[in-house]
Amino acid sequence: MTKNLVVKSNLRNQQRVDVATEARIEKPDxxxxxxxxxxxxxxxxxxxxxxxxxxxxxxxxxxxxxxTWIDVKATFPVPVVAGQPVSVVANGHIVYMRRISRNEFQIGVQFAEFDGNGFEYVDNYVSKLLAASAL
Known part of the structure; x- marks a missing residue:
């Protein structure tokens, strides 16, 4: 049984952590x-x-x-335990775009809903990275 968790909008109040990974972004088509x-x-x-x-x-x-946000589905890895990442699937919206250089752009994807335990995985991962950066 898959449960979906709807994320409450609270954009700017969440701390961001730098990561180096890839995400597959899927459009509605x-x-x-x-x-x-x-x-x-x-x-x-x-x-x-x-x-x-x-x-x-x-x-x-x-x-x-x-x-008029653009709906997308993001799939990305989150390490649950060392060396064992899980694949998180989150439906969301493109809400931001900024050009950084001639051929580099930043795009903000706001989560709307997670499949399964995705939110808990992201929440724990972000908490762990924030705690490590505070040391």
Missing amino acids: GSSLVCSVSNISRTGLMISCGQEQVRELIPGQQTPAPG
């Missing part, structure tokens, strides 16, 4: 691409990708206006 994850919080991911990927994900390459 089933097409997908892989981007690098630059940071994660309990409420979302910041991904980095090139211009071609942005063209695929964001029509017109303009940050979506509130309420």
